[in-house]
Amino acid sequence: METRTKDKEVEDLLLCAQEARVRAYTPYSKFRVGAALLTEDGSLVPGCNVENISFGLTICAERNAIARAVGEGHRTFKAIGVVADMKDKFVTPCGACRQVIVEFSVDCEVYLGRPDGAYVKTTIDKLLPDAFTPHVANLESLTK
Amino acid sequence: METRTKDKEVEDLLLCAQEARVRAYTPYSKFRVGAALLTEDGSLVPGCNVENISFGLTICAERNAIARAVGEGHRTFKAIGVVADMKDKFVTPCGACRQVIVEFSVDCEVYLGRPDGAYVKTTIDKLLPDAFTPHVANLESLTK
Amino acid sequence: METRTKDKEVEDLLLCAQEARVRAYTPYSKFRVGAALLTEDGSLVPGCNVENISFGLTICAERNAIARAVGEGHRTFKAIGVVADMKDKFVTPCGACRQVIVEFSVDCEVYLGRPDGAYVKTTIDKLLPDAFTPHVANLESLTK
Amino acid sequence: METRTKDKEVEDLLLCAQEARVRAYTPYSKFRVGAALLTEDGSLVPGCNVENISFGLTICAERNAIARAVGEGHRTFKAIGVVADMKDKFVTPCGACRQVIVEFSVDCEVYLGRPDGAYVKTTIDKLLPDAFTPHVANLESLTK
Numbered sequence A, B, C, D: 001m002e003t004r005t006k007d008k009e010v011e012d013l014l015l016c017a018q019e020a021r022v023r024a025y026t027p028y029s030k031f032r033v034g035a036a037l038l039t040e041d042g043s044l045v046p047g048c049n050v051e052n053i054s055f056g057l058t059i060c061a062e063r064n065a066i067a068r069a070v071g072e073g074h075r076t077f078k079a080i081g082v083v084a085d086m087k088d089k090f091v092t093p094c095g096a097c098r099q100v101i102v103e104f105s106v107d108c109e110v111y112l113g114r115p116d117g118a119y120v121k122t123t124i125d126k127l128l129p130d131a132f133t134p135h136v137a138n139l140e141s142l143t144k
Ligand SMILES: [Zn+2]
Pocket: A060, A061, A062, A063, A093, A094, A095, A096, A097, A098, C054
């Protein structure tokens, strides 16, 4: 697959996510995650996970970044980067975050990174196929 | 793909979902959805969507069914059926519901139905690939 | 304060909540909570908390009971009972659950119980004053 | 009640909330809300509500502001301002937002404003009495 995002942009994106991760509020899980959005106009918007004693009110790093970005006037995202501390694995966004990404950008690139700098690339379309979107996705792939 | 669920079971599942839909509480969206779970032991557990004036506290039909099923002692689901009133389309579970399904059953079958009886089949594995699960999914598909 | 709910009803309510608690799915917090609703027609509807690896998708016992009750056709609740295992304290519903209770019944009684049978009584009106309700609460108390 | 927050600070807080409101993403409710936090060090952090086609993934303005503030390194809030467009009423935070406020600051002041500049003051302690907090609130008020 062709990548629209340049190497340097990905590097900056994941660095932004990694720096955001430091400020995660995770007294209950101790599992810190950082995220960063690359907006249409080239801005970077960070987010970290913020937990709550009532677990259901926890917000993930990805959704924190998106809520903030919308608050700053952005509505379209070229890419999102996510960094979590997994030794030999890459953490993917949870289903809730995938749904929130797709609300704004059905063709968002997703970069999954580790603190050691390694990363893999995927897309929101791959991570949430046949999404329940504002335009109600066509479901052709289901019948293949 | 081979189907483990018998035709009669699917029919009953979608009928249960359709009946559940009638009791949806949707004063804000008017969009009623019904769901039903087929548990490991062959029980059917229904759920409908329940909205809230604070939209973020809305629960989807699928998650209602799962929360209820767990409360009744079930932990593994063979299939989930979802029925919504779309003329020519099938509604898929949102990302949040996909995440909650996969918490319990990574190989759950998903049946998307319409009031007219038509339906398509898919699986949670297809709808939420590389899921962020308790076992943290392997991400092999990302690098293919 | 005058109690509309009879002693025997409260006993049954809290027993139902306590039994529901056993089926809580809490691999992440180990904090099990049970709830039960007393509906307008005298039915009891149980619920337990159901957690998720993505903490934000966790549902509390109270909201599980309400979602289930709505799915069973109930829309008005006389009382809700909540039981958690605190040695010397009573657990109150979180803010999210208070909001969901008030969506349906602005004068719901709330019974907070412990496994040893002790309980205290309060009301949703006390627990969520000046609530953001469908009717948008009057805010007189704010200016007192 | 004694106010720790100066008039000028409240004015700035509500102005920040009002400006944030403009960027709300509310295609489903059309109900735009803006919020702003006054942090311990005197910073202002804005937030708006961001809805989702799956209503349960909607985030309120207040929680958007808090998640962003935590991401910027803040952990204690002196006050929160909320502005919504109600002709003759003031909108209070929903229960979910009250719970998230109390996670960080049990004595946060809450200012409810309108676009015309009018406002009333309350506190999180009044809005969420006997809160289920990390320290599990004492429940003395229940037995009064
Ligand atoms: Zn997430």
